[in-house]
Amino acid sequence: MGGGETDNCVIEVNNVKKYYIRKTRKTTKRWSLINKEKVKSVDGVSFTMNEGEILGVVGESGCGKSTLGKVLVNLESLSEGSVNIRGLNSNLSLKNNQLAFRKKVQIIFQNPFDTFDPRYTIEKILLNVMKLHDVGSNTDERRMKCIEILENAGLTPAKDILKRYPYELSGGQLQRISIVRSMLLKPDFLVADEPVSMLDVSVRADIMNMLKQVCKIQKTAMVFISHDLAATRYIADRIAVMYLGRIIEIGSTEEIIQNPQHPYTKALISNSMDLDEDIQNKSIIYLKGEPPTPVNAGPGCFFEPRCPISRASCSMQYPDVRAVSNHHEVYCPYGTDELDN
Amino acid sequence: MANYIQKRIITGILIIVVSIVLNFTLIKLSPGDPIRVLSGQDSPSPQMQAELTAKYGLDQSVFMQFINYVGNLAKGDLGVSILSNQPVLKMIMERIGPTLLLALTTAIIALIIGTALGIYCARYRGSRFDNIVSGSSYIFDSMPNFWLGMMLIMIFSSSLGWLPTSGMVDLRTNYTGFNYYLDVFKHWLLPATTIVLVTVPYYFRIARSSIIQVMSEDFITTLRATGMSESRIFNKYVFKNAILPTITVFGINLAYIVTGVAIVEIVFSWPGMGSFMLDAIHRRDYPLLMGIYLLLSISVAIMMIIVDVIYAYLDPRILYKER
Numbered sequence: 197m198g199g200g201e202t203d204n205c206v207i208e209v210n211n212v213k214k215y216y217i218r219k220t221r222k223t224t225k226r227w228s229l230i231n232k233e234k235v236k237s238v239d240g241v242s243f244t245m246n247e248g249e250i251l252g253v254v255g256e257s258g259c260g261k262s263t264l265g266k267v268l269v270n271l272e273s274l275s276e277g278s279v280n281i282r283g284l285n286s287n288l289s290l291k292n293n294q295l296a297f298r299k300k301v302q303i304i305f306q307n308p309f310d311t312f313d314p315r316y317t318i319e320k321i322l323l324n325v326m327k328l329h330d331v332g333s334n335t336d337e338r339r340m341k342c343i344e345i346l347e348n349a350g351l352t353p354a355k356d357i358l359k360r361y362p363y364e365l366s367g368g369q370l371q372r373i374s375i376v377r378s379m380l381l382k383p384d385f386l387v388a389d390e391p392v393s394m395l396d397v398s399v400r401a402d403i404m405n406m407l408k409q410v411c412k413i414q415k416t417a418m419v420f421i422s423h424d425l426a427a428t429r430y431i432a433d434r435i436a437v438m439y440l441g442r443i444i445e446i447g448s449t450e451e452i453i454q455n456p457q458h459p460y461t462k463a464l465i466s467n468s469m470d471l472d473e474d475i476q477n478k479s480i481i482y483l484k485g486e487p488p489t490p491v492n493a494g495p496g497c498f499f500e501p502r503c504p505i506s507r508a509s510c511s512m513q514y515p516d517v518r519a520v521s522n523h524h525e526v527y528c529p530y531g532t533d534e535l536d537n
Numbered sequence: 538m539a540n541y542i543q544k545r546i547i548t549g550i551l552i553i554v555v556s557i558v559l560n561f562t563l564i565k566l567s568p569g570d571p572i573r574v575l576s577g578q579d580s581p582s583p584q585m586q587a588e589l590t591a592k593y594g595l596d597q598s599v600f601m602q603f604i605n606y607v608g609n610l611a612k613g614d615l616g617v618s619i620l621s622n623q624p625v626l627k628m629i630m631e632r633i634g635p636t637l638l639l640a641l642t643t644a645i646i647a648l649i650i651g652t653a654l655g656i657y658c659a660r661y662r663g664s665r666f667d668n669i670v671s672g673s674s675y676i677f678d679s680m681p682n683f684w685l686g687m688m689l690i691m692i693f694s695s696s697l698g699w700l701p702t703s704g705m706v707d708l709r710t711n712y713t714g715f716n717y718y719l720d721v722f723k724h725w726l727l728p729a730t731t732i733v734l735v736t737v738p739y740y741f742r743i744a745r746s747s748i749i750q751v752m753s754e755d756f757i758t759t760l761r762a763t764g765m766s767e768s769r770i771f772n773k774y775v776f777k778n779a780i781l782p783t784i785t786v787f788g789i790n791l792a793y794i795v796t797g798v799a800i801v802e803i804v805f806s807w808p809g810m811g812s813f814m815l816d817a818i819h820r821r822d823y824p825l826l827m828g829i830y831l832l833l834s835i836s837v838a839i840m841m842i843i844v845d846v847i848y849a850y851l852d853p854r855i856l857y858k859e860r
Contacts, residue, residue: 271762298764310755313774314854325763363854377763 204247205283206417207268207385212277214238214260214267218491236490237263239441240277245385247415250408252432252449254425254464256487260441261421262306265387268419269303281385299329302378304407306390308370312362318373319358322380329381341380349376349406368399372406379410386411386418392427404431425468429453434523437461440487440498447524457518457526460499497528505530538849541856545845549838556834557610560827561603567821593619606827615831616824625828629810633795633832635705636802636809639725640794643732648787650733651740652780658741659748660771670741678738686731686804693727700727703806728805732798736790743786747779754778781851788844792837795829 216235221228238260245251253261266272268279270290279286281300289297305311312321322342323335332338339358346354349372362370371391378386388407392400408431411418422428428435429449436446437458445458456462463481485502488494496511497503503510507530515527572589590596594605609616615625658667677685694702705724706712712720751757752775760770790797795810802811810829817825849855 269762271758294766295764298762303762305755305759307755311759313756313760313778315777315852328763328765361853 206245206247206249206281208244208280208283209268210242210278210280212238212241212264212267212279213275214263214272215275233491236441238267238274239490241438241441241443242277243436243443243446245417245419247384247417248412249434250411250418250420250432252428252435253419253421253438254423254428254435255438256423258487258490259438260490261423261438262389264438265303265389265419265421268385269301269387270297271303295329299381300384301387302381302383302385303387303389304371304374304378304391307394308367308374309362309394311370311374314362316361317358318360318362318365321362322358322373322377325377326380331380345376345380346373349373350402351376366399367395368403371395371399371403375403375406375410379414379416382414383416386416387421388418389421390423391420393422393424400427407431425453425464437464440490442498442527444499444528445524445526447520447526451521451524455520455524457520457524457531458499458528459503459505461526463504499528538856541849542842542846545842549842552838552841553835556838557607557831558603560830560834561606564823564827565599565602610831615828618825619822620820620825625825628813628825629828629832632808632810632813635807636795636798636811639728639732639802639807639809640798642725643729643736643798644787644790644794646729647733647736648740648783651737652744652783654737655741655744655746656748656776659745659752662749671745674738674741677734678742680735682731682735683800683804685734686728686801689727689731690805700724705808724805724807728798728801728807731801731804739786739790740783743782744779747782748775751775751779777851781848784847784851785844788840788847792840793833795833795836 214237216237218233218235220231220233222231223229241264243251253264255261263272267274270279270286273287281289286297286301289300312318316324319339319342323338326332326338326341332341342358343354346352346357351357351369351372357365357369357373365373375391391407392403395403404427407418407420410416420428420431432449434447435449435452436443437452437460438444439460445452445456445461452461453465456465459481460483463483466479466481481504483502483504488498488501494500494511496513497506497515500506500510515529517525517527518529519525572586572595587596594602597605606616613626615629617623618625618628621628654670658664658670661667690702693700701724703724706717706720710720757770757775760774761767796814798807798809799811799814801807802809803815806812814826814829816822817829
């Protein structure tokens with residue numbers, strides 16, 4: 197997948213799994229037993245990314261997108277598999293030198309209002325990060341740098357903003373500061389976990405442009421997690437569609453949008469109103485039911501219970517990967533042509 | 538900040554003024570005839586009645602009585618107790634020392650123990666230690682303090698005979714210097730243990746839950762993502778954010794410091810404000826009661842100002858909302 201063979205491969209994700217243990221109570225006639233079950237939040241995800249590449253991860257709520265993001269930056273430990281950043285195992289790098297690892301790998305969260313400690317000014321927040329990672333040699337130099345990068349990010353007057361507290365700023369401003377804060381460390385790899393979903397529509401485009409620009413300039417590989425297909429299409433070079441902890445289709449953005457192969461991807465696109473008109477003209481595919489529980493999704497294809505084109509064989513075994521074209525892979529053996537009729 | 542403090546002080550003064558008015562009115566409205574108590578007779582002679590009424594100014598209109606009361610307050614005169622014929626201020630001053638000794642020390646000890654336990658249990662949530670402490674915190678929280686006090690007396694004084702049952706000093710002896718303090722300490726130990734045992738659960742639960750809450754805040758995850766070490770995050774960020782509710786509760790506790798330990802004082806015959814206040818209520822000693830209530834409302838108002846100021850210092854958002 198991707199161009200993992202070349203030298204500028206930034207991140208290599210191998211069969212990453214994240215299981216949570218959930219305790220449930222099972223009540224029999226006399227006893228109440230505690231039952232432990234595994235919630236498979238992320239269930240075997242693999243991909244690679246190059247410098248400056250933006251991978252959009254889309255999927256419905258609860259499909260494990262955010263967990264994947266946290267696992268990738270090691271805020272959650274992974275249960276199985278490995279993540280290599282610049283060829284180094286991220287678990288080991290974290291253990292060897294936490295600061296160095298955290299500098300290379302950054303994350304931007306969904307809710308900009310909760311990202312910062314409410315008791316510190318923006319100046320303090322930025323200076324603390326710079327001091328921690330030895331950016332700049334003294335406070336004056338760091339402050340100058342803060343003003344410079346804030347102004348570059350369109351946050352003017354920067355001197356005024358530095359003195360403010362987080363609750364005195366708008367969501368858009370805070371999200372910009374969030375981006376500035378992570379990018380001033382010049383990370384190799386960045387996860388943006390639904391960075392625009394809490395913002396007004398009017399400032400979304402600005403934030404996405406800013407993210408796209410800094411990633412391309414600094415050659416940072418970014419995973420852009422979103423449930424908004426139109427936004428993802430705008431920003432991402434490649435798109436990965438997740439369903440119940442697994443990637444079901446991955447490929448270049450236009451390939452996925454124009455030629456979706458998995459029925460789930462197709463349903464997602466048909467329900468996304470903001471995409472091109474020629475795509476919109478096709479009829480909307482309605483999915484029935486809920487996704488199965490991530491505890492025991494069954495031996496077959498996880499999408500089988502809701503799939504409009506499911507066949508008997510689908511419930512027997514999880515489908516193998518099928519290469520559609522060079523960089524387009526799908527976990528469904530059947531084409532989706534019959535859905536169009 | 539100065540503006541904020543000024544506002545708080547004005548509010549505090551208003552609270553005191555309102556409470557003076559309310560005190561006065563409520564006591565005037567309460568049932569019972571002070572003349573009967575004063576004379577010590579069920580039906581005093583008309584002449585005696587008239588004399589007493591005139592002496593205590595009870596013949597004047599209620600409004601005039603109020604004016605007189607406020608005027609005397611301004612001069613620092615809280616009136617004279619009906620029963621003992623002594624100045625109220627002097628009586629309160631005699632009694633307040635032991636109460637402060639008991640209440641302040643226990644409040645601080647409970648704060649320290651409770652918060653420390655809360656922090657420890659929050660960091661090791663779900664451990665056996667946490668389970669034991671959390672469980673017993675509910676037990677002690679639901680125990681009435683007078684009952685616990687009596688149990689402690691039964692065990693440590695009556696059965697084991699280790700500690701004295703009541704009072705603040707042993708009246709049969711005449712200790713001086715170190716021995717005196719040791720004696721007071723021995724008397725202090727049981728009532729203090731009682732109060733600490735029932736107040737620690739408050740501080741414990743508040744500290745534990747607010748730390749757990751702050752630990753799960755998004756900005757803590759952000760700090761973790763910047764590579765800060767866990768211990769630094771905890772000391773610098775979690776603790777400062779989580780200590781706010783504890784300060785509030787401590788402030789409220791301190792506000793009721795004069796009367797909060799009254800029941801325990803009565804159980805242990807501690808010569809503080811507790812039994813004193815109860816007596817004043819029983820015997821309708823109006824000047825004394827008003828004096829005690831005034832003291833209470835002033836201490837509540839002052840504590841509120843102090844807590845508000847500490848709060849504003851710790852959480853700048855409060856100042857922002859005031860603007």
